[in-house]
Amino acid sequence: MSRWEPNARERLQQSAMELYTERGFDQTTVAEIAARAGLTERTFFRYFADKREVLFWGSAMLQDFLVERVAGAPAGTPPMDAVTAALEATGPMFEERRDFARQRHALIVGHPELRERELIKLASLASALTEALRGRGTADLIARLTAETGLAVFKVAFEHWVHDPHERELPSHLRDVRTALEAIATGNTMANVRHG
Amino acid sequence: MSRWEPNARERLQQSAMELYTERGFDQTTVAEIAARAGLTERTFFRYFADKREVLFWGSAMLQDFLVERVAGAPAGTPPMDAVTAALEATGPMFEERRDFARQRHALIVGHPELRERELIKLASLASALTEALRGRGTADLIARLTAETGLAVFKVAFEHWVHDPHERELPSHLRDVRTALEAIATGNTMANVRHG
Incomplete structure (x- = not known):
């Protein structure tokens, strides 16, 4: 056999x-x-x-891909731009598996043990991205914060992509969320706040 | 008895x-x-x-405290400012238990099962903060991203506080990281990038 x-x-x-x-x-x-x-x-x-590993098989590959991209970003690229560009480059990988990604997401959200596993994989990804940024000479605090914030952007963009009835591609969602991050960080969110 | x-x-x-x-x-x-x-x-x-719950006993209380503060922030407060102010207000709680917090942090970092538990508590906190912001009329994407990013700020500030040999207070670290977030989001991190 x-x-x-x-x-x-x-x-x-x-x-x-x-x-x-x-x-x-x-x-x-x-x-x-x-x-x-x-x-x-x-x-x-x-x-x-x-x-369980059937659902997480790609995560080591995703981590390697992102780390390599961040490490290889042109000299002088600001840390958040290096992370965002790496995330956007994953677009084609996810696009060809949109149905699988959608089913996987629904499954994980509804199952505590799988959610735990997902959170651990994301935490490991944050550590790997922090190291990749430090390897470029980024100061410790900035590296850690950029990695964690980059994953926040990824999580929110991914959820919007998974639920998007118009099936816009992931990089397009990532750019929207990246723009929203700048608005949030600088306090310019009035256009997005309905009231209060 | x-x-x-x-x-x-x-x-x-x-x-x-x-x-x-x-x-x-x-x-x-x-x-x-x-x-x-x-x-x-x-x-x-x-x-x-x-x-295990000895180490996580305060987390429900912390969540309630933060949610209440975010919900009660003055009308018109930008979402990230509402979250940051709530986090800063936790300062005295943590300050009186710095040694406990330090020991707890070392324990959790070194123990996978406890780290899982911590990640789950933080994910629950992110959901609760998202709901609190939505309750103020903040749009869905902004609410979610602000909650996740706010927790990124909290995690990084908390680690710096726990390891700070000068024992600066948590709110002071939170303000530093909040400033770093703005720099990261707008791409103005050159002063913090040593080279590359």
């Missing part, structure tokens, strides 16, 4: 997401995921440590 | 922190905490659900 299975990872992810959505995450077993994908459990465990 | 014990909560917290620091969180039992405080296990459970 060690022959090469074309697109095994994608098939397993797709089957897992279908089952999680149909029956719930807790009610789905690895055996069922593998069966639906037409693969063995053994193949499943060649790609994922457990059924 | 139901007679009133003066300062029972504080004595239990103090004993717990001593034991966690001396032996480690995992190696400490509720029986040992109660014994060191000169109280019974039954008294412990009157105040705390488990040994």
